[in-house]
Structures are given as C-alpha cells and as structure tokens.
Amino acid sequence: MQAADEVPFITTPDHVTLSMLELAGVGASDHLIDLGSGDGRIVITAAKRFGASGLxxxxxxxxxxxxxxTARQAGVEQRTEFRVQDLFTTDLSAATVITMYLLPEVNLALRPRLQQLAPGTRIVSHDWDLGDWLPDASRTIEVPDKPVGREKLSRLYLWVVPAQVNGVWCGTGAQQRLQLTVRQQHQRFDASLSRSGEAALNLLGRIDGTRLVALQGGAAAASPWLWVAAGAELHLAQTGDAAWSPAGARFVRAPESGCPAP
Ligand SMILES: C[S@@+](CC[C@H](N)C(=O)[O-])C[C@H]1O[C@@H](n2cnc3c(N)ncnc32)[C@H](O)[C@@H]1O
Incomplete structure (x- = not known):
C-alpha cells in the first residue's frame, strides 16, 4: 500500500454524504466508486437514495x-460491491462518479489518474482539493460535531473531468485547410484557429467534459464557438463567425510532422 495507509477511518456525516451526492448530480445511470470507502455509507446512500450502482x-x-x-440490510446488495483493495491499484475506468475523503497528499498522488478518466466523469472530494486543478463548484457545510479540525465545517469540491485536448489539431476532408492549436490548463484553454493563408483567430474558452466552448478574443458579446470531443476527434458543432468554416468540420490530432499541406 502507498501513502494512503496514513489515511484514518473517519466517516463522512450523513448530511454531508447527501450533499456530496447532490453536488455530483448522482442518478440511476451512474456508477460511483468511493476511494477508501470506510463503512460503505457513500456507496450505500448513492444506491439507496439515488438508484446508482457503486463500488x-x-x-x-x-x-x-x-x-x-449494511448494504444487504439496506436492500442494495445487487447494486453495490465492496472490495478489500488498495485505491491506488483500483481500475477507475468504469466510474462516472468518484468520491473521496482522503488527505491532501493522497489527492495529489491520485490526480494524474483522475485527469485521465473519461471526460465528463465527476469527482467529489470531502475537505481536500486537487491543488491548482481548480474545482468547477464547491460547498461549505456546518458539521458541529466534526471530530477533526478546529473549524466545524466540511468543504466539498466538484470537478468535471475535461477532455484532454492540448496540442495541434488538423481539419479533415473539405476542411483540410484548418488548423486548431489548443493550449489547455485543466478546464480552461486558449486556442488559435487558422485557415491557410489567413490571419489566425484567437479564442478563449472553457471545457465542460466533452464540450469546448470558446469566444473570439474572450469577448462576452461575441457568439460562442463549440467543439465536441468525440473519441480521438474534435467536431466543430457551432461557429462564432459566419465568415469562417462551416460547423461540422472534424479535426484529428496532428502527426509529428504537423498538419498535412492542403
Ligand atoms: C477518512 S476515511 C473515509 C471513509 C468513507 N469514504 C467516508 O467518507 O465515510 C478514509 C478511508 O480510506 C481508507 N484507506 C486508507 N488508505 C487506503 C488505501 N490505500 N486503499 C484503500 N483504502 C484506504 C481508510 O482505511 C479509511 O477507511
């Protein structure tokens, strides 16, 4: 086992558990994995109150x-599973929601794996953040009988895993003249979109799971551009400038040699 051996068993109070599940928007189609599941309350509540399956x-x-x-007593043994297993070696790929109540250094050690999860996967952490990967939402909850810390408060953080789109993308087919260069910092990005022989357009945007929404020059009044990440491709679903390429253009990652000349 790695550093998480140091993580003590402290339960998330029931009202905080509910708030974590609400913050993640857990529903019947979700599969939740609780990393360091303690007495199982988060997985069991997700199954009993929200109809999710969980590990x-x-x-x-x-x-x-x-x-x-407890899962059997709650009548959710069909939808829940509990394993004696190290969270660092657990396959997380089936999760649509990850919950955790660990320690700051454990969160940071897990971060590279969390960033590789499918875009749109929600992560909720009780009390500890993920460093400079800023959360999409947060909540503070009063916990008068909290056994740790001076403040009798619990902080909850939500991240929606963004598609990993950093790099150069080339238009395909009839849109071969297009090149999109993305510089991504977690959920934020800036990009330049160029069409051979013309000045590049500068875009500033946010990534919400698989959706990249950007404005030209970051201008609030401008129409947004929208790309949707679909597997290994980026699909341009909406352009913010009628003079530019039609929506529907597909982009693929540039080879080492750069985008092919049109
Ligand atoms: C703070 S408790 C949280 C329990 C539960 N998730 C909750 O919120 O009520 C953290 C749990 O992580 C477990 N843990 C620590 N290191 C672990 C590891 N490497 N793999 C799996 N579980 C671990 C501890 O035994 C403890 O039960």
Whole structure:
C-alpha cells in the first residue's frame, strides 16, 4: 500500500454524504466508486437514495465486511460491491462518479489518474482539493460535531473531468485547410484557429467534459464557438463567425510532422 495507509477511518456525516451526492448530480445511470470507502455509507446512500450502482474499495477488511452487511440490510446488495483493495491499484475506468475523503497528499498522488478518466466523469472530494486543478463548484457545510479540525465545517469540491485536448489539431476532408492549436490548463484553454493563408483567430474558452466552448478574443458579446470531443476527434458543432468554416468540420490530432499541406 502507498501513502494512503496514513489515511484514518473517519466517516463522512450523513448530511454531508447527501450533499456530496447532490453536488455530483448522482442518478440511476451512474456508477460511483468511493476511494477508501470506510463503512460503505457513500456507496450505500448513492444506491439507496439515488438508484446508482457503486463500488467501495477499502484496505481494512473489517470495514469491508461491515459495508457488505449494511448494504444487504439496506436492500442494495445487487447494486453495490465492496472490495478489500488498495485505491491506488483500483481500475477507475468504469466510474462516472468518484468520491473521496482522503488527505491532501493522497489527492495529489491520485490526480494524474483522475485527469485521465473519461471526460465528463465527476469527482467529489470531502475537505481536500486537487491543488491548482481548480474545482468547477464547491460547498461549505456546518458539521458541529466534526471530530477533526478546529473549524466545524466540511468543504466539498466538484470537478468535471475535461477532455484532454492540448496540442495541434488538423481539419479533415473539405476542411483540410484548418488548423486548431489548443493550449489547455485543466478546464480552461486558449486556442488559435487558422485557415491557410489567413490571419489566425484567437479564442478563449472553457471545457465542460466533452464540450469546448470558446469566444473570439474572450469577448462576452461575441457568439460562442463549440467543439465536441468525440473519441480521438474534435467536431466543430457551432461557429462564432459566419465568415469562417462551416460547423461540422472534424479535426484529428496532428502527426509529428504537423498538419498535412492542403
Ligand atoms: C477518512 S476515511 C473515509 C471513509 C468513507 N469514504 C467516508 O467518507 O465515510 C478514509 C478511508 O480510506 C481508507 N484507506 C486508507 N488508505 C487506503 C488505501 N490505500 N486503499 C484503500 N483504502 C484506504 C481508510 O482505511 C479509511 O477507511
């Protein structure tokens, strides 16, 4: 086991658990993984109150055994699973929601793996953030009987995993003359869109899961441009300037040699 051995067993109070699940917008189509699931309450509540399926991974076998009994008593044993397993070696790819109540250094150690999750996956952390990967939303909740910390407060943070789009993209087919260069910083990006032989357009935008919304020069009054990340492609769904390429253009990552000459 790695550093998370140091993470003590402290439960998330029930009203905070509900708030975490609400913040993530958990629903019946979600599969939630709680990293360090303790007595299983987050997974069990997600299944019982929101109809989600879930997996809890926990290194303390007694807590896993207790979680399985509680899930059965709550009538959600079909939709829940608990495993004695190290969170650092757990396959997270099936998750649509990740929850965690760990420690700052453990969150940071997990961060590279969280960033590789499918775009749109929601991550909710109790009390600790992810460094300079700023959250999309946060909440502060009063917890008068909190056993740790001087402030009797819990902080909740939500991230929606953004598509990883940093780099150069080339238009395909009839749009071969287009080149999109994206510089991404987590959910924010700036980009230049060029059409051979013309001055490039500068765009500033945000990434919400698979959706890249950008404004020309960041101007609030301008019409937004919209790309949707679909697998290995970026699809231009809406242009912010009628004089520019038609919506529907598809972009693929540039090879090492750069975009092919049209
Ligand atoms: C603060 S408790 C949170 C429990 C539960 N998620 C909740 O919010 O009520 C953190 C849990 O992580 C578990 N843990 C620590 N290191 C772990 C590891 N490497 N893999 C899996 N679980 C771990 C601890 O045993 C503890 O039960």
């Amino acid at each position: 809890g991974v926990e290194i303390v076998p007694d807590l896993v055994a207790r979680s399985i009994v």
